[in-house]
Amino acid sequence: MEMLGIWLAVGCTIAIYSFLYKDNVVFKLAEHLYVGLSAGYGFCYAFFKIVWPDLLLPLGRVTVSSLGGTLSEPLSSHENWWLLIPLIFSILILTRFFRRIDWLSKWSFAFIIGTTAGITIPFVTSAYLIKQIVPSLRPLIIVENTLAQSIISSGNAILILIGIGAVLCYFFFSLEQKKTMKVISRIGIYYMMIAFGAAFGYTIMGRASLTIARFQHLVEWGSAKYAYASIVLFFGVTGLVVFTELLSRRGDDNKPSEIPKT
Amino acid sequence: MVFLKKQIPLLIALVTGIIFIIQFFVPHPASQNLQAWVTKWISIVTGTALLLGLTSLIYLHYQKVKNKTTGWGFSLVVFLGVFISLMAGFLPTIINWLTPSPVLTAGMTKGSPLIWIFNNSIAPLQASMFSLIAFFMASASFRAFRIKNIQATVLLVSAMIIMLGQIPLGGLISSAIPDTMTWILTVPNIAVRRAILFGVTLGAIATSLKIIFGIEQSYLGSK
Amino acid sequence: MSNSKQSIHKRYRARWIIFALLAITILASLFIKADFPFPAAQVVQNVYDKIESLPAGSAVVIAFDFSPGAAGELEPMALAMVRHCFKKDLRVIGLTIWDAPAVPIMEDVIKQAATEYQKKDGLDYTLLPFKPGLIYLTMCQDFYLAYPKDYRDQPTRELPVFHGIKNLSDVDYVFDIASLSTIETWIAYGKEKADIELGAACTAVMATDYYPFLQSKQLNGLVGGLGAIAQYETLLQKKERAYQAMIPQSAVHLLIILLIVIGNLIYLKQRKKN
Numbered sequence: 001m002e003m004l005g006i007w008l009a010v011g012c013t014i015a016i017y018s019f020l021y022k023d024n025v026v027f028k029l030a031e032h033l034y035v036g037l038s039a040g041y042g043f044c045y046a047f048f049k050i051v052w053p054d055l056l057l058p059l060g061r062v063t064v065s066s067l068g069g070t071l072s073e074p075l076s077s078h079e080n081w082w083l084l085i086p087l088i089f090s091i092l093i094l095t096r097f098f099r100r101i102d103w104l105s106k107w108s109f110a111f112i113i114g115t116t117a118g119i120t121i122p123f124v125t126s127a128y129l130i131k132q133i134v135p136s137l138r139p140l141i142i143v144e145n146t147l148a149q150s151i152i153s154s155g156n157a158i159l160i161l162i163g164i165g166a167v168l169c170y171f172f173f174s175l176e177q178k179k180t181m182k183v184i185s186r187i188g189i190y191y192m193m194i195a196f197g198a199a200f201g202y203t204i205m206g207r208a209s210l211t212i213a214r215f216q217h218l219v220e221w222g223s224a225k226y227a228y229a230s231i232v233l234f235f236g237v238t239g240l241v242v243f244t245e246l247l248s249r250r251g252d253d254n255k256p257s258e259i260p261k262t
Numbered sequence: 263m264v265f266l267k268k269q270i271p272l273l274i275a276l277v278t279g280i281i282f283i284i285q286f287f288v289p290h291p292a293s294q295n296l297q298a299w300v301t302k303w304i305s306i307v308t309g310t311a312l313l314l315g316l317t318s319l320i321y322l323h324y325q326k327v328k329n330k331t332t333g334w335g336f337s338l339v340v341f342l343g344v345f346i347s348l349m350a351g352f353l354p355t356i357i358n359w360l361t362p363s364p365v366l367t368a369g370m371t372k373g374s375p376l377i378w379i380f381n382n383s384i385a386p387l388q389a390s391m392f393s394l395i396a397f398f399m400a401s402a403s404f405r406a407f408r409i410k411n412i413q414a415t416v417l418l419v420s421a422m423i424i425m426l427g428q429i430p431l432g433g434l435i436s437s438a439i440p441d442t443m444t445w446i447l448t449v450p451n452i453a454v455r456r457a458i459l460f461g462v463t464l465g466a467i468a469t470s471l472k473i474i475f476g477i478e479q480s481y482l483g484s485k
Numbered sequence: 486m487s488n489s490k491q492s493i494h495k496r497y498r499a500r501w502i503i504f505a506l507l508a509i510t511i512l513a514s515l516f517i518k519a520d521f522p523f524p525a526a527q528v529v530q531n532v533y534d535k536i537e538s539l540p541a542g543s544a545v546v547i548a549f550d551f552s553p554g555a556a557g558e559l560e561p562m563a564l565a566m567v568r569h570c571f572k573k574d575l576r577v578i579g580l581t582i583w584d585a586p587a588v589p590i591m592e593d594v595i596k597q598a599a600t601e602y603q604k605k606d607g608l609d610y611t612l613l614p615f616k617p618g619l620i621y622l623t624m625c626q627d628f629y630l631a632y633p634k635d636y637r638d639q640p641t642r643e644l645p646v647f648h649g650i651k652n653l654s655d656v657d658y659v660f661d662i663a664s665l666s667t668i669e670t671w672i673a674y675g676k677e678k679a680d681i682e683l684g685a686a687c688t689a690v691m692a693t694d695y696y697p698f699l700q701s702k703q704l705n706g707l708v709g710g711l712g713a714i715a716q717y718e719t720l721l722q723k724k725e726r727a728y729q730a731m732i733p734q735s736a737v738h739l740l741i742i743l744l745i746v747i748g749n750l751i752y753l754k755q756r757k758k759n
Contacts, residue, residue, distance in 0.1 A: 005382035028336050031336075032340045032343070033342070033387070036341065038384055039344055043315070045585035045615070046309050048370055049585070050616060076640070085303055086302075089303070090310035093310050093311050107270060107271055109482065110274040111278060111304075111307070114277070114473065114474060116304070116619065119285075121283055123674055123677050129460065135700050135701040160452050167458070194454075195446075195453075197417040197423075198420055201421040203690050204737075206558060207396040208396050208733075209558040211511060214390060216726065301620065308617040381589060385586075388554040388586075392554035392557075396507065397508075400741060404503055407748060425741065431735045433522075433523070452700055456697040
C-alpha cells in the first residue's frame with residue numbers, strides 16, 4: 001500500500017509539473033481531481049471532527065440523559081442545553097439550501113460577523129496600535145557600553161521613527177503631496193524600496209525552498225527502493241501529455257496560441 | 263418581512279458587536295466565560311458553514327455539466343474526487359457501525375483510507391502547485407526585473423543582499439553581508455512594516471465599526 | 486508559420502530554457518554533499534534558547550498552522566521543534582488554528598519524533614483536532630471547552646499531558662509554525678488575553694512582516710524561511726532536510742541573481758541601441 005501511495009504521489013507531482021510545458025489536459029485532470037478530493041476531505045473533516053462531536057453527539061447525550069436513559073460516560077460540563085443556540089444558528093445557515101427561506105441564514109452570518117467585529121476592535125487596537133506605537137517612540141536615545149554603540153543604536157531608533165513617519169506621509173492622501181510633504185514622501189518611497197527588496201529576496205528563498213523540497217522527494221522516490229517511480233512516471237506522464245497534445249492539435253491549427261506572460 | 267430579512271440581522275450584528283467590545287473591559291469570570299462559550303458556539307456554527315462549501319462547489323460544477331460549457335468534462339473529475347473522498351471518509355465508519363467490532367481504521371487518523379488519500383494525493387498535488395511558482399519567478403526575474411531608475415536600483419541591491427545573506431555562502435563571502443541583511447530587516451523594514459500595520463489596523467477597526475453600526479452590509483449579500 | 490506564431494514560440498522557448506536551467510540547477514546541486522558553518526541569527530537563537538531554558542515537564546503548545554503547500558518549507562521546522570521539545574523532556578500539545586489539512590501533517594511529524602524519543606501519546610504529547618472560528622479565545626479561558634476530546638476522541642480532561650493546565654495561560658511556551666497570518670492571530674488574541682510567551686516560524690515570504698513584533702517583544706524569536714530553519718537544525722545538531730537543502734538553495738539564489746544581471750545587461754544594451 002505504501003508503494004502504491006508513493007507512485008500516486010509521484011504521478012500527481014509530475015502531472016502538475018506538466019504545466020511547465022503549458023496548460024494541458026493532464027494538468028487540468030490533476031487540478032480538478034485536487035479540487036474534488038479537497039472539498040470531500042473538508043466535508044468529512046467538518047462532519048467527523050466538528051459537527052458530530054461538538055454539536056450532535058453532546059446534544060444527543062443531553063437528550064438521552066434528560067429522558068432518563070443511561071450513558072456510557074457521564075455528561076461533562078460542556079454538554080448542556082446551551083448547545084441549542086449553535087444548533088439553531090447552524091440550522092439557520094443550512095436554510096441556504098431552500099430559496100424561499102434562505103434569508104434566515106443571514107441571522108447566523110450576522111451573529112458570526114457581529115461577534116467577530118466586536119471582539120476584533122479592542123484586541124487589535126491593543127496589540128497592533130498601542131503595543132507598536134510604544135517601541136517606535138521609546139527609547140530613542142539608547143545608552144550602550146561604548147559611545148560608538150550608543151550612537152549606532154540611537155541612530156537606528158531615530159531612523160525607524162523617521163521611516164514610519166515618511167511612509168505614513170506617503171500614504172496620507174488627505175493632504176496634497178507638495179513641497180515638504182513631497183520630500184518626506186520621497187524618503188518614504190526609498191524606505192519602501194529597501195523593505196520590498198528584502199521581501200523579494202525572501203520570496204525567492206521561499207518559492208525556491210518549495211521546489212527544492214519537491215525535488216528532494218522526487219529524487220528519493222526515483223531510487224530502486226521505490227521501483228524508480230519518479231523516472232518511470234516522468235516518461236509515462238510526458239508520453240501522456242504528448243499524446244493528448246497531438247490529439248487536441250487535430251483541427252486546432254487555426255486557433256491562436258496562448259501568449260506566455262512570463 | 264423587510265424587518266425580518268434586513269433589520270433583524272443588522273440588529274444581531276449591532277448587539278453582539280457592542281456586547282463584545284464592552285466585554286473586553288470586564289474581567290469578571292462571568293464575562294470571560296461568556297466570551298469562551300460564544301466563541302465555542304461560533305466555532306460550531308462555522309463548522310456547519312464548512313459543510314456548505316461542498317454543496318456550492320457541486321452546484322457550480324453541476325451547472326457546467328448541465329450547460330455543457332467549455333471543459334465540462336473536467337467537472338466530472340471534480341465529482342469523482344468528491345465521491346472518492348466521501349466514500350473513503352464515511353464508508354469505513356458505516357461498516358464499523360454495522361459490524362460488532364471495528365474492522366477498519368475509520369475517521370481522520372493515520373491508517374484510515376481518507377488520510378491515505380490525503381497523504382498520497384491531496385498533499386502532493388497542493389505542494390506541487392505551490393512549487394511551480396519558483397519557475398515563473400525565475401522567468402520573471404529575467405524578463406521583468408529592470409533597473410529603470412534609482413528606486414528600482416535600491417530595490418535590487420536590497421534584494422541581492424537578502425538573497426545572499428540568507429544562504430551560508432553570504433557569510434562565507436563576507437560577514438558584512440549577513441550584518442547588512444540584519445540592519446535592513448531591523449531598521450528600514452521595521453519602519454515600513456509598522457507603518458503598513460498601522461494603516462491596516464485602522465482599516466480593520468473602521469470596517470468592524472461599519473459592520474457593527476450597519477454601514478457595511480456586504481456580508482448580508484445582495485438580496 | 487506566421488510572424489506572430491513565431492514570436493509566441495520564441496517566448497515559449499525562452500521560458501522553457503529558464504525552467505530547464507532551474508530544474509537542472511536544483512537536481513545537480515542536490516547530489517552535492519558538504520558540511521559548512523551556518524551561524525544562527527539572533528532571532529533564531531532566541532527560540533532555541535527559550536526551549537533550552539524550560540525545565541523538564543514544561544508544557545509547550547506547537548501550532549501547526551501550515552498547509553501541505555508550505556510543508557516543504559515548514560515541515561523540517563516542525564520536526565526540529567518537536568524533537569527539541571522531546572529531547573528536553575517537555576510536554577507537547579500539538580494543534581492548529583489554521584485548517585483541517587494541517588492535522589495529518591501534525592500527526593506525521595509528532596509521531597515520527599515520538600518514535601525517535603520513545604514518547605507516549607496522552608502522557609508526553611497530544612494532538613488536538615482542528616476547530617474553526619475563534620477557538621483560540623475559548624482555549625484562552627478553558628482548554629477543555631475548546632477541545633473536549635483529542636484527535637483520537639479521548640477526553641482531554643483525563644489525559645496526563647494536561648496535568649496542571651486549565652487554559653492557555655498555564656502553558657509555558659507557544660510556538661506557531663505558520664504559512665498564513667495566524668502569527669498575528671496568536672499575537673492579538675493569545676498574547677493579549679492569556680499573556681503567553683510566543684515564538685514563531687514562518688515561510689520566507691512572510692518573514693519580513695514580523696520584525697516589528699520582535700522589536701516590541703510580542704514575539705520572543707522568529708525562524709523565517711528555510712535558511713533560518715537550517716540554522717535551527719545546526720543548533721540542534723540534527724542537520725537534516727533544511728540543512729541539506731542549503732546547497733541547492735544557494736545555487737538557485739545565484740542562478741536568479743545571474744538571470745537578473747543578464748536580463749539587465751540585455752535591457753541596457755537595447756536602451757543604448759534605441
